[in-house]
Amino acid sequence: MELFGRRAETAALDRLLARAADGTGSGLVLWGEPGIGKTALLEHAVDTAADATVLRCRGTRMEAGLAFAALHELLWPVTERLATLPEPQAAALRGALGMSADPTNRFLIGAAVLSLLSGLARERPVLVVVDDAQWIDEATAHCLGFVTRRVRTEPAVVLLAGHDDPASGPWEGLPSCEVVGLRxxxxxxxxxxxxxxxxxxxxxxxxxxxxxxxxxxxxxxxLDDVDDGGTPPGQPPAVGPRLRQAFCARAEALKPATRALLLVAAAEDRGDRDVVQRAGAAWGVDTSSWDEAQRSGLLRTTGPRLEFRHPLVRAALYDGAPFAERQAVHRALAAVLPDDAVEARAGHLAAAAGGVDEDVAALLEQAAARCLRRSAGPTAASTLRRAAELSPDPADAARRLAAAARAAWDAGHVETARQLLDDAGRRGGDDPVVRISGGLRGILEFADGRPERAHHYLAQDAAAAPDPRVAVELGAVAVRAAWSAGRTDLQHEALRRLLDLDAGGDPELAALLPVLRAWWACYDETGDLAPPAPDGSGDTVGRLGAVPWEFLPPAPLLQAWGVEGPVHEALQLRIAHLRRRHELAALAMALAQSAVLDRAAGRWDAAGAAATEGLRLAEEVGAGHVATQCRLVLGIVAAARGDDTLVEEHTSRALADSVGRGVRALTASASWVRGRAALFGGRPQEALHQLMPLDEPGHDAAHTTVALLAAPDTAEAAMQVGRLDVVRAKTAALGTWAGRTRAAWARNAAHRLRALTADSSEAEAAFRAALDEARRGDDPFEHARTRLLYGEWLRRARRRADAGRELAAAAETFDRLGALPLRTRALREQDLTERPTGHAGSPAAAVGLTVQELRVAQLAADGLTNREIAARLLISHRTVGHHLAAVYPKLGITSRTELARVDVSGDLRLRAAPDA
Missing domain, CATH: 1.10.8 (Helicase, Ruva Protein; domain 3)
Known part of the structure; x- marks a missing residue:
């Protein structure tokens, strides 16, 4: 497997091997904790030294007491070379390797090994590799230390890998490299x-x-139990057999009292030396035990605190102990803790429990409540889950599992919450689960992007919830789920149920219900629910900023009402609060909302940052619905910036997630993003194909709010392809909404669309009214779009100087935002205002052209291709070519290049001849 994060270490080894190939030998001790990657580095050296003679051995605890056992393994492949050594050295080495009864002389043995390596190195470089050097026998260790210090003049490298710092012992003075953990x-x-x-x-x-x-x-x-907050309180996460073996081996050589000390320290997870010392007294733990534990390098103490050399040492020592010993240790720890250490005592007693125990379960429940008060949701969830395991009564177990599910949800562990909720339902039925979890099943369905199913559960659970506040929260989310599904009928039904709920004497809740009515009775055609528009500057927004996300209307609705500015400020405070509490699921939702509002206000970089963070969090906690919202924010910014690749990526993912689940709000938003990308890219027919279904009853992409927000784009695309019926319908819809809400964006769009279809005398007044509204709004992008359309109208009216000013301002804003397609369009229009006219440049030059020929000539002069002209005029591209073939001789020109210099931008009614 590839070595990650070891570039410096492998480079150092490569340098040693390269120097050996040039005739300069060296040695290196690699040291570090078990599992840190020393063996992998040795294997890298072996693979790199493909042309070298490799001698290798590994130390073992079983042979650590046998003199020269490791040397025997190391030299066994080359024992035939002993005959090449001087006889005294050969005899000593044969005796050391058990090949003769000759007496051993450690100096002669070291010299013999050095001579043997020197002889081998004359043929090709030599690499000596010793793994687990901490366990090789003492005689071999001293021999290798002797050799390593003397190979500098030989093409040889000696690599030793062990656990301990070689500052003392047989490796003292040798070059060393500590192998540390990866970044x-x-x-x-x-x-x-x-x-x-x-x-x-x-x-x-x-x-x-x-x-x-x-x-x-x-x-x-x-492993199945990587710590996800579900590890029982007071216990380290489990480790696998290789880790357990690697870390426990050193502890096995210690005396029993020291091993007991290590186990007590492993079970006591706070690093309190005093508690460990008092609990360990029953096992004979004394000063000598502490000294031996510290000399082993497994445990370190600093004043009243203690810690293991590595977190996995603690886990391995704990996991490797028999269950009965662990139980005894936890009981001893619980016995020495003070009464007010509820959480710690509960954790130890739970770890010691061998079966159901209501007393311990109740203590764990108290501990979980304390965790929730300090926003430790994951710990509370795991504590309550353990309490459920110890509960004799299934009803108590269900109650505790439901509470655990709510704690897991609040902490952002969506899948864990779902599993706990299912377990609770199997043990105690639906009603207790709804009551204790606060109607979590519907909220989970909503977060998972299944709005109609969520609406069903939420409406049902709101009616059953005994707490008025919980009931109103669930009712509000039920309305929101119906809106997300694009089901206006369900939205009205859920809103009526919400408004019928009793506030239970809670004045804050009673004041909030009219606010919710103001937001949600948007499209009530009967009039019995429709209230005045929400007040964006008054108490409405202030209340929304202080309530949980369940009460907040979705960001597109805020945008439609035109109060996104004040709500955005309230959302920022909410986001800061959720960050502090580490409520990840709610934070992801708030970031998605904020990203929508940032995008609508032209803060595209801020929108991208919020959407990217929200997407990461949503994927982390399993909130697919929220992840899709974030992708669509990134997609709509990409559409304006002309990045069709990103648009396709984000909308494809969104549609894959939303269509099958019936999330019409997101399906519609994806179609809107695609429609904008096509519109800005000069493909109006394609844009209209994407945007028209937003109003089509029964379509997967039909959604009233999104259709309203997309109305300006739909009308502009329709205008370019000659669908004046669509333009008029969208203009009327926007005018009605603008009159009702006074939203600046809607008034701007309504004026702008009226300008596109009005006579010359009325068009300019409508454009100026649109610009006035755009200046009062927060969105610089829409302001620039209005200036672009006005500039184009001025150019066609041959008011070049006025057109140039509007187009230049629009281009500057598009450039600042990175909206490249519209910047290009604005600059092209600006260039047309500055074109010189030639001999055919007078208005009279166009006399004799039919209306259709003049339209084709104008679009061709603007730089559109035949296919783009065809899409605008709803004719075939071949017909466009036929018209241009007739235009050229009438104007006395032969190409598009010459056509670009001709002034064909007059009033069609004055300059065009009747169509033939």
Whole structure:
């Protein structure tokens, strides 16, 4: 497997091998904790030294007491070369290797090994590799130390790998390199290589638990119980057999009292030396035990605190102990803790429990409540899950599992919450689960992007919830789920149920219900629900900024009402609060909302940052619905910037997630993004194909709010292809909405569309009214679009100077935002205002052209291709070619280049001859 994050170490080894090939020998001791990657580095050296003679051995605990056992393994492949050595050296080495009864002389043995390596190196370089050097026998260790210090003049490299710092002992004075843990980014690459396509949550948990240890990074993802907050309180995460063997081997050589001390320290997870010392007294733990534990390098103490050399040492020692010993240790720890240490005592007693125990379960429930008060959701969830396991009564178990599910949801662990909720339902039925979890099943369905199913559960659970606040929260989300599904009928039904709920004497809740009515009774055609428009500057927004996400209307609705500015400020406060509490699921939702509002206000970079962070969090917690919202924000920005590749990527993912689940709000938004990309890219027919279904009853992309927000784009595309019926319908719809809400964006769009279809005398007044509204709004992009359309109208009216000013201002804004397609269009229009006219440049030059020929000539002069002209005029591209063939001789020109210099931008009614 590829070595990640070891560039410096492998480069150092490569340099040693290169120097050996040039005749200069050296030695190096690689040291570090078990599993840190020393063996992998040795294998790299062996693979790199393909042309060398490789001698290797590995130390073992079984042979650590046998003199020269490791040397025997190392030299056995070349024992036939002993005959080449001077006889005294050969005799000593034969005796050391058990090949004769000759007496051993350690100096002669070291000299013999050095001579043997020298002889081999005369033929080709030699590489000596010793792994697990901490366990090789003492005689071999001193021999190799002797040899390593004397190979500088030979083409040979000696590599030794062990656990201990070689500052003392047989390796003293030798060059050394401590192999440390991998950085997080390299650690993530290791996990991804072990489990390709691993979920972000698994990668994050593994990296956090492994502490940079490569062996742990390779083993932990394959276990079923990588710590996800579900490890029982007071216990380390489980480790696999290779890790356990690697870390426990050293402890096995210690005396029983020291091993007991290490186990007590492993079970006590706070690093409190005093608690460990008092609990260990029953096992004879004394000063000598502490001294031996520290000399072993496994445990370190600093004043009243203690810590293991590596987090996995603690896990391995704990996991490797018999269950009965672990139980005894946890009981001893619980006994020495003070009464107010509820969480710690509960954790130890739970770890010691061998079966159901209501007393311990109740204590765990108290501990979980304390965790929730300090926003430790994952710990609370795992504590409650353990309490459920210890509950004798299934009803108590269900209650605790439902509470655990809510804690997991609040902490952003969506899948864990779903599993806990299912377990709770199997043990206690639906009603208790709804009551304790706060109607979580419907919220989970909503977060998973299944709005109609979510609406069903939420409406049902809101009616059953005993707490008025919970009931109103669930009712509000039920309305939102119906809106997301594009089901106006369900939205009205859910809103009526919501408004019928009793506030239970809660004045804040009573004041909030009219606010929710103001937001949600948007499209009530009967009039019995329709209230005045929400007040964006008053108490309405202030209340929304202080309530949970369940009460917030979706961002597109805020945008439609035109109050996104004040709500955005409230959202920023909410996001900061959720960050502090580490409520990841709610934070992802708030970021998605903020991204929509940032995009609508022209803060595209901020929108991209919020959407990117929200997408990462949503994928981490399993909130697919929110992830799709974030992708669509990134897609709509990409559409304006002309990045069709990103548009396709984000909308394809969105449609794959939304269509099958009936999330019409997201399906419609994806179609809107595609329609805008086509419109800005000069493909109006394609744009209209994407945008028209937003109003089509029964279509997967039909959604009233999105259709309203997309109305300006739909009308502009329709105008370019000659669908004046669509333009008039969209203008009327926007005018009605603008009159009702006074939203600046809607008034701007309504004026702008009226200008496109009005007579010359009325068009300019409509454009100026649109610009006035755009200046009062927050969106510089829409302001620039209005100036672009006005500039184009001015150019066609031959008011070149006025047109140039509007087009230049529009181009500058598009340039600042990175909206390249519209910037190009504005600059092209600006260039047309500055074109000189030639002999055919007077208005009279166009006399004799039919209306259709003049239209074709104008579009061709603007630089459109035959196919683009055909799409605008709803004719075939061959017909366009036929018209141009008639235009050229009438104007006395022969090409498009000459046509570009002809002034064909007059009033058609004055300059064109009747169509033939």
């Amino acid at each position: 997080d980014d390299d650690a993530r690459r290791v996990v991804d290589a072990v489990v390709p396509g691993a979920e972000e949550a698994l990668i994050a948990r593994t990296v956090r638990s492994a502490g940079g240890n490569p062996l742990a990074l390779r083993e932990l993802p394959t």
